[in-house]
Amino acid sequence: MTQDFAHRQVVAWGASALLEFYLRFADSPRILSCIDSDPARHGAELRGVKIVAPAALDTLDRDTTLVVNFAIASPSIQAIQAELTGRGFTMGIDCTDFAEFARAGFQPRAQALLGRRFDEGLLAYARAFNLESNVPLETTVLGNWLLLEALRATTGMPGAIAEVGAFQCGNACLLLNAMSLWGDARSYYVFDSFRGFGGLSPQDPAELAGSYDVDYGASHILNRMRLYPQARVITGFVPESFREVPEGERFSLVFFDCDLYQPALDTFHFIWERLLPGGVLAIHDYVAADGGWTGIRAAAQEFFAGRGVPVHDLWETTMGIVFKPGTAP
Numbered sequence: 217m218t219q220d221f222a223h224r225q226v227v228a229w230g231a232s233a234l235l236e237f238y239l240r241f242a243d244s245p246r247i248l249s250c251i252d253s254d255p256a257r258h259g260a261e262l263r264g265v266k267i268v269a270p271a272a273l274d275t276l277d278r279d280t281t282l283v284v285n286f287a288i289a290s291p292s293i294q295a296i297q298a299e300l301t302g303r304g305f306t307m308g309i310d311c312t313d314f315a316e317f318a319r320a321g322f323q324p325r326a327q328a329l330l331g332r333r334f335d336e337g338l339l340a341y342a343r344a345f346n347l348e349s350n351v352p353l354e355t356t357v358l359g360n361w362l363l364l365e366a367l368r369a370t371t372g373m374p375g376a377i378a379e380v381g382a383f384q385c386g387n388a389c390l391l392l393n394a395m396s397l398w399g400d401a402r403s404y405y406v407f408d409s410f411r412g413f414g415g416l417s418p419q420d421p422a423e424l425a426g427s428y429d430v431d432y433g434a435s436h437i438l439n440r441m442r443l444y445p446q447a448r449v450i451t452g453f454v455p456e457s458f459r460e461v462p463e464g465e466r467f468s469l470v471f472f473d474c475d476l477y478q479p480a481l482d483t484f485h486f487i488w489e490r491l492l493p494g495g496v497l498a499i500h501d502y503v504a505a506d507g508g509w510t511g512i513r514a515a516a517q518e519f520f521a522g523r524g525v526p527v528h529d530l531w532e533t534t535m536g537i538v539f540k541p542g543t544a545p
């Protein structure tokens with residue numbers, strides 16, 4: 217259901233990187249205030265927008281206000297939506313998620329970049345997966361849509377798919393479910409240490425060092441991926457783990473999402489010569505928030521500027537997109 221939200225006042229829920237990007241990059245951002253569940257943030261401001269407690273919702277005029285869920289990770293998207301539902305808000309009427317809110321601005325730019333008309337059914341699938349699946353997913357919903365469209369754009373190319381940095385494989389499951397249904401049998405490599413970061417570089421934000429420093433149970437992730445015959449899980453730190461890729465393997469679509477400078481640079485070196493002409497490289501966190509994963513843009517600029525290859529950014533997804541020059545085989 218697409219609603220015309222243009223005449224509504226907008227209250228954000230979630231003082232997230234997406235909200236920061238929206239306030240920084242949207243043509244005419246319009247946010248009245250920002251709800252956040254973290255008491256430590258109440259009273260502070262994000263780019264001039266005041267952060268307040270969820271209790272502020274009780275005094276909102278619901279006929280004139282829209283609450284937009286700005287969370288990125290699916291567990292947070294679900295938690296905020298559960299709060300909104302519990303307070304009597306109705307999806308698509310007085311509340312919605314960032315993907316639906318920002319879709320109209322995003323879609324034309326993304327379509328022009330990929331050179332294809334996007335399928336809104338795939339957006340509906342990505343939104344539903346993020347709101348309903350219990351497999352945690354850390355890509356933005358519009359980023360999921362972009363990757364699904366990139367999958368379609370490269371269908372018929374011979375190379376494999378790779379996701380470098382997969383966490384609990386939420387994004388991988390989303391893409392593999394779609395590929396299974398529409399009969400795309402390309403191999404899908406998953407590279408992850410499944411125990412977080414190997415170490416940070418000076419280009420990375422030191423305060424985020426422990427972000428994935430948890431044992432999140434590789435065995436249940438490995439069993440999850442065994443549901444998909446085309447999944448090839450390679451456990452370990454890149455770049456060492458790249459040694460397990462068969463000689464001669466080529467790629468048509470690669471999604472990099474390891475957060476850090478050195479794995480990014482190592483991945484670009486390994487992948488670029490194996491990415492087929494017409495292939496797509498999507499780089500998560502190429503657009504970083506203040507204090508966020510700033511090493512990714514540094515690595516991408518270092519690697520691609522010298523090669524004269526442009527990185528196109530779509531801030532709504534945090535991603536930079538690179539196309540391998542040449543005609544697809």
Ligand SMILES: C[S@@+](CC[C@H](N)C(=O)[O-])C[C@H]1O[C@@H](n2cnc3c(N)ncnc32)[C@H](O)[C@@H]1O
Pocket residue numbers: 352353354355379380381382383384385386387407408409410411412413414428452453454455473474475476479
């Ligand atoms: C942001 S998460 C990936 C999220 C996933 N793409 C999704 O959308 O749900 C980053 C992952 O990168 C992995 N990682 C970071 N550095 C790595 C390295 N050098 N080698 C392998 N995995 C790494 C971490 O273990 C973590 O699971």
